[in-house]
Amino acid sequence: MRYNLHMDVNEKILETLASLYPDARPALHFSSAYELLVAVILSAQCTDERVNKVTEVLFRDYNTPAAMVTLSQEELEKYIFSCGFYRNKAAHILSASRDILEKFGGEVPATLEELRTLAGVGRKTANVVYSVAFGGDAIAVDTHVFRVANRLGLAEGKTPEAVEEGLMRAIPKSEWSKAHHYLIYHGRRVCHSQKPACGECALAAWCKFHKEHK
Numbered sequence: 001m002r003y004n005l006h007m008d009v010n011e012k013i014l015e016t017l018a019s020l021y022p023d024a025r026p027a028l029h030f031s032s033a034y035e036l037l038v039a040v041i042l043s044a045q046c047t048d049e050r051v052n053k054v055t056e057v058l059f060r061d062y063n064t065p066a067a068m069v070t071l072s073q074e075e076l077e078k079y080i081f082s083c084g085f086y087r088n089k090a091a092h093i094l095s096a097s098r099d100i101l102e103k104f105g106g107e108v109p110a111t112l113e114e115l116r117t118l119a120g121v122g123r124k125t126a127n128v129v130y131s132v133a134f135g136g137d138a139i140a141v142d143t144h145v146f147r148v149a150n151r152l153g154l155a156e157g158k159t160p161e162a163v164e165e166g167l168m169r170a171i172p173k174s175e176w177s178k179a180h181h182y183l184i185y186h187g188r189r190v191c192h193s194q195k196p197a198c199g200e201c202a203l204a205a206w207c208k209f210h211k212e213h214k
Helices: 005-018 032-044 050-059 073-083 087-103 125-136 141-151 158-172 173-189 208-213
Strands: none
Touching: 005 173, 032 050, 032 087, 032 125, 050 073, 073 087, 125 158, 125 173, 141 158, 141 173, 141 208, 158 173
């Protein structure tokens, strides 16, 4: 068998990430696929901490599609104002909720194709809901995943889609969802956007960014 040095490095990176973050899991708080969907829509360009504060209040009375559509656009905007882009997010949440009720029998659809038909649900959001709520194999590329994957050389690309495709080639399918959370944790704790803590990074030996900047 031909020895693949690149794949061996990828395996070492994944093994190290798994050992560093064995309990890696979503930071958003949710108790159903619908709550997760709403939380992920709200999380666009907003911190998970802020979203959790907003949904803690919102989900007390409006944690199902049927309950959500009883709110007017203006009423929902008041709940989610602090998440930013609240007008678009409110419109998307209400539209997606109506579609879930009218087209999917009140249940969040469980396939990527159907999820992406919902308002406000792009590739990243669909991948998160599909993998986290339904146990599907998918990699959602947020800002942390995009940055860390490019810096490591695990998957390089100028768009989230290109990085997603690269990660799908570099990582075994059964590990996609776990790897997504590993990369997020590493981006938050070590590989920061402005000042990456390369001196503390257990992946430095294999990191393209570190080799180019040391």
